[in-house]
Amino acid sequence: MLEVAGLRKVYDVAGRTVAALDGVTLALPGGSFTAVVGRSGCGKTTLLRLLAGLEDPTGGAIRRSSDRGEPIGVVFQEPRLMPWLTVNDNVALGVAGRLEERAAAERVGSALALVGLGAFAAARPDQLSGGMAQRVAVARALAIGAEIVLMDEPFGALDAFTRRTLQRELVEIWRAKRPTILFVTHDVEEAALLAERVLVMEAGRLIDDVAVDRPHPRSPIDPALLAVRERVLAAVTGAPEPVLA
Amino acid sequence: MIRIINSTRPWPGGRPGPARRPPLPFGPVVFAALVAAWWLASVLELAPPFLLPAPDVVFATARDLALDGTLFRHLQVSLLRIAAGFLGATAIALPLAVAFGLWPAFARSLDPLVEFLRHVPPLALIPLLILWLGIGEAQKLAVIILAAFFPIFLNAGTGIAQCDPKLVEVGRVCGLGRAAIVRRIVLPAALPAILVGLRLGFGYSWRALVGAELIAASSGLGYMIVNAENLARTDIVIVGILAIGLLGVALDRVGRILARRMAPWIRSELDLGRA
Ligand SMILES: Nc1ncnc2c1ncn2[C@@H]1O[C@H](COP(=O)(O)OP(=O)(O)OP(=O)(O)O)[C@@H](O)[C@H]1O
Numbered sequence: 001m002l003e004v005a006g007l008r009k010v011y012d013v014a015g016r017t018v019a020a021l022d023g024v025t026l027a028l029p030g031g032s033f034t035a036v037v038g039r040s041g042c043g044k045t046t047l048l049r050l051l052a053g054l055e056d057p058t059g060g061a062i063r064r065s066s067d068r069g070e071p072i073g074v075v076f077q078e079p080r081l082m083p084w085l086t087v088n089d090n091v092a093l094g095v096a097g098r099l100e101e102r103a104a105a106e107r108v109g110s111a112l113a114l115v116g117l118g119a120f121a122a123a124r125p126d127q128l129s130g131g132m133a134q135r136v137a138v139a140r141a142l143a144i145g146a147e148i149v150l151m152d153e154p155f156g157a158l159d160a161f162t163r164r165t166l167q168r169e170l171v172e173i174w175r176a177k178r179p180t181i182l183f184v185t186h187d188v189e190e191a192a193l194l195a196e197r198v199l200v201m202e203a204g205r206l207i208d209d210v211a212v213d214r215p216h217p218r219s220p221i222d223p224a225l226l227a228v229r230e231r232v233l234a235a236v237t238g239a240p241e242p243v244l245a
Numbered sequence: 246m247i248r249i250i251n252s253t254r255p256w257p258g259g260r261p262g263p264a265r266r267p268p269l270p271f272g273p274v275v276f277a278a279l280v281a282a283w284w285l286a287s288v289l290e291l292a293p294p295f296l297l298p299a300p301d302v303v304f305a306t307a308r309d310l311a312l313d314g315t316l317f318r319h320l321q322v323s324l325l326r327i328a329a330g331f332l333g334a335t336a337i338a339l340p341l342a343v344a345f346g347l348w349p350a351f352a353r354s355l356d357p358l359v360e361f362l363r364h365v366p367p368l369a370l371i372p373l374l375i376l377w378l379g380i381g382e383a384q385k386l387a388v389i390i391l392a393a394f395f396p397i398f399l400n401a402g403t404g405i406a407q408c409d410p411k412l413v414e415v416g417r418v419c420g421l422g423r424a425a426i427v428r429r430i431v432l433p434a435a436l437p438a439i440l441v442g443l444r445l446g447f448g449y450s451w452r453a454l455v456g457a458e459l460i461a462a463s464s465g466l467g468y469m470i471v472n473a474e475n476l477a478r479t480d481i482v483i484v485g486i487l488a489i490g491l492l493g494v495a496l497d498r499v500g501r502i503l504a505r506r507m508a509p510w511i512r513s514e515l516d517l518g519r520a
């Protein structure tokens with residue numbers, strides 16, 4: 001369980017203060033799959049960076065039910081692989097020093113197998129395609145063994161084919177291992193296709209919370225998903241422009 | 246209508262691409278031409294043999310010096326000095342560059358001093374070093390360290406400063422501590438720049454050493470040259486110059502091969518710098 005109450009983050013942009021997050025309250029139950037959607041600049045990445053501990057909030061609180069200092073898995077919008085490490089060692093970065101050698105190798109191996117890249121363990125990042133690199137990034141986040149995985153538009157830069165494949169893989173992984181996933185995207189269809197719940201964000205606030213109560217595997221033309229999509233789009237379009245605080 | 250032609254024939258009417266000719270070995274040709282000109286000049290006695298000995302005379306001298314061990318004794322002395330000085334410079338410059346990168350306040354306070362020293366050529370410090378350290382090994386070591394320090398330090402500093410903060414964030418979300426992030430992310434990311442610095446530093450220190458040996462030494466390649474000058478043995482002077490140049494080229498080659506081994510992910514877009 002990950003809880004956030006009244007979370008605020010204020011930035012200084014060109015002499016003016018911008019409230020990137022303006023009082024966000026939400027709870028992510030263990031094993032849930034939540035998507036956050038919203039237009040560009042509404043604060044999605046900021047929310048994720050605060051949850052990952054990469055930045056400190058200006059106000060509000062973040063609480064984890066079992067805070068024994070376990071790291072949180074993060075998949076960034078770009079793969080962010082270390083060019084000097086093999087695929088295997090990139091994935092191993094997440095378990096470095098926290099597991100004994102045998103257990104670490106096992107964890108890395110199974111994470112790579114999960115994303116279908118077992119055969120590429122010895123490859124270097126510059127020998128991978130963009131989609132493969134992103135899968136390595138997913139494997140790295142999973143290998144950490146985190147109960148919570150944050151993903152920031154992880155498939156945003158991929159072509160439609162690869163994206164669909166990775167979406168399916170992600171759902172499979174989630175169903176098999178049940179991590180708590182927070183999935184940021186600006187693709188409303190993707191959010192409805194993957195998540196149990198879609199949070200709609202606008203100008204630093206959550207303005208809607210839509211449950212998607214459909215079993216996997218889902219079809220993108222399922223009328224229930226189309227209804228979710230319409231509702232989310234209506235909520236965002238009806239929202240005011242981002243404000244300067 | 247569009248027809249899809251499955252063919253490896255060139256596009257109809259298209260020009261064939263330029264045929265790939267192997268590049269002419271201009272480098273060796275130029276070198277050979279130079280030796281030929283030298284040989285011609287000495288045969289025609291364009292210069293007195295005392296000033297420009299013939300290539301075969303120089304070659305014979307080189308063989309004699311090699312056989313009686315003189316050349317290798319001086320070579321060995323110079324190489325040992327270079328090895329010690331270069332390692333010393335690296336051992337000072339790299340940790341200092343890391344410290345500068347980690348603690349900006351530390352960097353700001355030392356920056357004026359570093360800037361000042363950077364603009365003083367090591368050879369200009371030799372008189373002072375001789376007064377302080379004498380003409381022994383300590384002075385040679387100091388000259389080499391001064392010459393090699395700045396390229397190594399400055400390039401490493403640039404590499405560390407330019408480490409992608411996005412990669413550092415990956416280290417943080419993977420739960421790595423500060424020291425682990427430096428060791429596993431910042432330093433490897435800076436390695437290409439560090440290698441450039443090492444290569445430049447090596448070239449600088451090699452030249453500075455020979456300079457120091459010319460001024461005050463009783464052994465080493467530089468000494469061999471200046472001693473031969475006093476004896477009016479131009480042939481030995483030329484042998485010394487050739488040895489210095491060839492050795493520099495050879496050591497640089499070795500360095501480049503080592504660099505490629507250490508950093509196979511570096512593509513040719515970065516030529517690892519040039520001294
Ligand atoms: N480091 C920063 N410094 C200053 N302002 C920032 C910073 N990061 C984000 N902001 C501001 O915070 C607001 C929200 O940015 P954020 O990156 O969270 O948006 P986003 O929803 O992820 O957008 P996108 O969909 O385009 O990625 C923007 O107005 C942005 O200008």
Ligand SMILES: [Mg+2]
Pocket residue numbers: 044045046152
């Ligand atoms: Mg974003």
